[in-house]
Amino acid sequence: ERQSYPGWIVCPYTKRQNVRNDTELGYVFQKALEHLAEKEQGHVVFEVAWRFDIAFWPLPSWLRDIIARTVGEGRTFGLDRHQRCQLAALLLRTAREEGEDESFERWIAFLDGEAGGDVDVLAAMRYEQCLWARDHLDYSKLSDSVESIRGRDPTWHLRRAAAHCELGEYEIADIAIREALSDLRSRLARDRKSVWVLSRLAWAMFLARHISFGAQSNDTDDMLSEDDDLRSSVFREARCDPWDELYNLDRGLEKAFYERAKSGINPEPRFDPGTYYD
Numbered sequence: 426e427r428q429s430y431p432g433w434i435v436c437p438y439t440k441r442q443n444v445r446n447d448t449e450l451g452y453v454f455q456k457a458l459e460h461l462a463e464k465e466q467g468h469v470v471f472e473v474a475w476r477f478d479i480a481f482w483p484l485p486s487w488l489r490d491i492i493a494r495t496v497g498e499g500r501t502f503g504l505d506r507h508q509r510c511q512l513a514a515l516l517l518r519t520a521r522e523e524g525e526d527e528s529f530e531r532w533i534a535f536l537d538g539e540a541g542g543d544v545d546v547l548a549a550m551r552y553e554q555c556l557w558a559r560d561h562l563d564y565s566k567l568s569d570s571v572e573s574i575r576g577r578d579p580t581w582h583l584r585r586a587a588a589h590c591e592l593g594e595y596e597i598a599d600i601a602i603r604e605a606l607s608d609l610r611s612r613l614a615r616d617r618k619s620v621w622v623l624s625r626l627a628w629a630m631f632l633a634r635h636i637s638f639g640a641q642s643n644d645t646d647d648m649l650s651e652d653d654d655l656r657s658s659v660f661r662e663a664r665c666d667p668w669d670e671l672y673n674l675d676r677g678l679e680k681a682f683y684e685r686a687k688s689g690i691n692p693e694p695r696f697d698p699g700t701y702y703d
Contacts, residue, residue: 432621437664438673444480467502470495510546548576579608605629624665631667
């Protein structure tokens with residue numbers, strides 16, 4: 426499934442649910458993993474980590490320990506440098522989300538030493554550092570680090586733009602998004618059916634339209650030509666329309682709110698048998 430994944434920047438909601446439902450990791454899995462050869466262990470852990478990552482599924486503590494052991498014991502477990510860096514980046518993000526200082530610094534140091542010249546790995550590390558600074562209201566550090574979020578994937582332009590928006594720098598964010606649009610249109614001209622490109626272009630165009638509310642420049646509007654509106658059908662066909670994701674998010678929030686409100690209601694019995702006031 427990983428090898429056939431078409432490259433959505435946001436895996437569609439239904440696909441994410443299918444990945445979760447098809448990933449059964451209980452006690453039996455943990456015990457079976459111990460009996461595999463070292464190289465097989467590494468590949469299994471890598472595939473499992475990919476599934477959790479693509480499904481936006483938080484790592485349970487026991488799986489975090491297994492991944493950390495696979496990456497940090499000095500043995501390769503049959504994985505190459507890039508694969509180990511991918512696992513470390515996942516652990517870095519988890520440490521940031523959990524607010525674990527020591528773990529966060531540990532994986533920063535690991536990636537700093539292992540990334541080599543891989544600009545996407547370095548961009549992932551810098552991005553997490555920027556998010557850590559944002560979460561701790563350290564806007565000075567965020568401002569100093571934001572421009573280091575640069576890699577080969579055009580997505581880094583969008584993430585850098587998001588960091589600039591946290592600083593209220595909408596004009597600079599507008600420039601970063603236009604850089605992403607320019608890059609993606611060039612790629613689309615070479616491969617018009619690439620889901621990898623279409624997915625990123627869909628989100629870049631979505632953000633470009635909304636950044637205009639904060640930016641004073643009209644340059645972004647110039648880049649969104651009339652024929653771009655026709656691409657919404659193409660985005661839907663490729664299952665990468667941002668509005669579909671926002672709709673599912675709204676629906677999930679509405680359901681959770683309803684369940685929360687429902688649990689707080691205490692029915693009051695009335696005088697007549699079998700009747701109550703809700």
